Amino acid sequence: MSFRILKYRTEGAMIFIIMAFLLSSCSDVDWDESSNNPYVEFKVPDGFPNAVYDFPQNEVSRSRFELGRKLFYDPILSKDNTISCGSCHQQSGAFSHIDHSVSHGINGLLGTRNSPVIFNMAWHTNFFWDGGVTHLEFQPLNPIQNPVEMDETVANVVNKLSIHSEYPDLFKEAYGSDSITSQYMLKAMAQFMALMVSSNSKYDKYIRGESGGNFTSAELNGLQVFRQKCETCHKEPLFTDLSFRNNGIDSIFNDIGRALITLDPNDEGKFKVPSLRNVTVSFPYMHNGSVKTLADVIDHYNSGVLPSATLDPILNNGIPISQQEKLDLLAFLSTLTDYEFLNDSRFAEQ
DSSP states (O other), X not given: OOHHHHHHOOOSSOOOOOOOOOOSTTOSBOOOTTOSOOBOOBOXXXXXXXXXXXXXXXXXXXXXXXXXXXXXXXXXXXXXXXXXXXXHOBGGGTXXXXXXXXXXXXXXXXXXSOOOOOSOGGGOSSBSTTOOBOSGGGTTHHHHHOTTTTOOOHHHHHHHHHTSSSHHHHHHHHHXXXXXXXXXXXXXXXXXXXXXXXXXXXXXXHHHTOTTOOOOHHHHHHHHHHHHHTTTTSXXXXXXXXXXXXXXXXXXXXXXXXXXXXXXXXXXXXXXXXXXTXXXXXXXXXXXXXXXXXXXXXXXXXXXXXXXXXXXXXXXXXXXXXXXXXXHHHHHHHTTOOHHHHTOGGGSOO
């Protein structure tokens, strides 16, 4: 990770994801409660592409998952011990900062970007709106060190963990070491994030032909509208193509997005395409949280796209959509909400 990335990254506190073990028949990671073997196998959900996170280098165990979860919710990562990852990434909002346009850090300081959702990170090769980090295990470094988020140093975090009453034993159980290191800390947090899988929405059950997946006529029509008008950027089943695009939110860029990382003027105003999974609960929308409702998002693409030199060509004429198509599309988007994921106590603060 370069200094340039740390300097310019101003998003909300870190994004972490996890879904370490599901007990239902649709589990993506299984814990065998009856086995003495603490290791489990990460399972790619039916219909998903292969994950890209290197699990063999961070072998999954319950103790590592639970350590990662504890770190995610612990404000010890911040300079004044007041801000945790969970402060800006709340489970009920698919681990976004519900109803906050931009992230909130220590001393009430505000970031410049909306806190992204956290799930299905095992399929991502870069992170944050600008893609400034290219490995999940380096992702926590930015919010920890960012002066308007946690404003802490990794060395200080490690020192605080080392003299804590619980963490030395937790690290020893997870990694077999008497020493707490930043490497183990980052691996545990990455494992927690990488195991947070969202794949049990009504849409998923419809695709798999399972009980609870019967679509209404409006939802079926909305699926067709989606596939005709939205899927170029929001590809099933992740509902993102993981690319960086200028979607016409601005014509003059206060935040040049991807260009901060690449230094390429052709990348100005481009941001990572977000997943539409759980989109009904992760408002407000866009990189700056400037769009409040899903209906407003659709209206933006229909008639509100602002021109600029780097605007994605597919948006040159907007995306025409009728009122009925809009209603049907909204009905379909609601099927992407994964209530099992949003209410799973294993992802909650313990």
